[in-house]
Amino acid sequence: MATITKRRWKTSKGVEREAWVLAYTDASGKRHKEQFEKKRDAEARRTEVTHQVVTGTYRADAASTTVEDAVKDYLKHLAGRRDRGEHAGEHYLRTVEGQLYNYVAPQEGRAVEFEGGIGAVKLSQCTAKVVSDFRDRLRDAGVGVVTTRRILGSLSRALQHAVSNDLLAINPASNIRVTGKRGEGAKKVVPPSKADLAAALGQAKGSIAIRMRLSASAGVRASELYALRWRHVAFNAGELTVDGRVDAYKNEDTTKSTAGIRQVPLSSAMLAELRKWKDSAKSSEADDLVFPNSKGGFLDHKNILKREFRPLLAAATAKAKEDGGKFKAFNWHALRHFAISTWIEAGMQPKTVQTFAGHSSLAVTMSRYGHMFPSDTHRNVMDQISSSIFGSGAQMAHDATEVP
Incomplete structure (x- = not known):
């Protein structure tokens, strides 16, 4: 059970002060106390803690650990992977470090100055709403769709690392979407002539x-x-x-x-x-x-x-x-x-182009180079796909459009 009481005291200079103290017991029976300047903050925290204790998602360290702490711990983890010769190479580490230290938990002396970070937010207070608001501040500051997605991706991985260390029960950044205006962030490729x-x-x-x-x-x-x-x-x-x-x-x-x-x-x-x-x-x-x-x-x-x-x-x-x-x-x-x-111009099929280009999926190839394929190639591809759905019906529909 969580209770809120008012605490009054006088400072050494005789100034009277007051605060609101939240006292509660976690699922393991351990007692906790948190102090707030405003009653509404204490009440909001009581509602949150009560829900977390009931659902089994309460984490004691989340109240004292900040997002910046989680970011630093995650970067230390990546540095360890780099030193062990694992996938996290120097370039990847520097890129993630830039995204986290320029935007999520801004550090002094960085190339980018951004005042909308969430580094000071306690993990216990880092909700999906907090992350969504952070996303909106990034977009309002002129950060593009692709870059915003990458920043949130790095934040999500940092918070997931905190989950694995039992500092969080759920990752509040895992399902935050980034959308933009029509055509914004598109990767339509225009090669040199x-x-x-x-x-x-x-x-x-x-x-x-x-x-x-x-x-x-x-x-x-x-x-x-x-x-x-x-x-x-x-x-x-x-x-x-x-x-x-x-x-x-x-x-x-x-x-x-x-x-x-x-x-x-x-x-x-x-x-x-x-x-x-x-x-x-x-x-x-x-x-x-x-x-x-x-x-x-x-x-x-x-x-x-x-x-x-x-x-x-x-x-x-x-x-x-x-x-x-x-x-x-x-x-x-x-x-x-x-x-x-030139491969496309020479008549290579989309899947062959994907293979030679080393793209991770056909979707990547088509999203960047799809406009270069002849329209009849697109139709043939769609006919091949639909044949697995409609059987011979797709070909019959195709034939029906032909002029005798």
């Missing part, structure tokens, strides 16, 4: 030219490109195996998902260029990197962009202006988009 890619390649020499052509034909991500070793290039089979990546801190790891492990066919021209590149390499054993830095280690993507790629784009822009034409610059990842767009 063939003319713009040709113009950029016209300014590329040596290693960067090969890297660009490989990215624009095999669709490898930059992180995957830098992890390639000569054993991944099968000259006889004519294909490239992708099974790893290098993060921003030069830590080697597995691909983003299991689907990321794949074999991508290479053209004869690409194979010939790679063969020539291998013959001129200082080290070309099976475990040697295909594109090493001067010391034989991993390339730094930021340096590549700063010292090679962006100057190359600037040169292409200047050349186009000199010739009276136009050049539309693009980012490095657009080379992957270009590769996938």
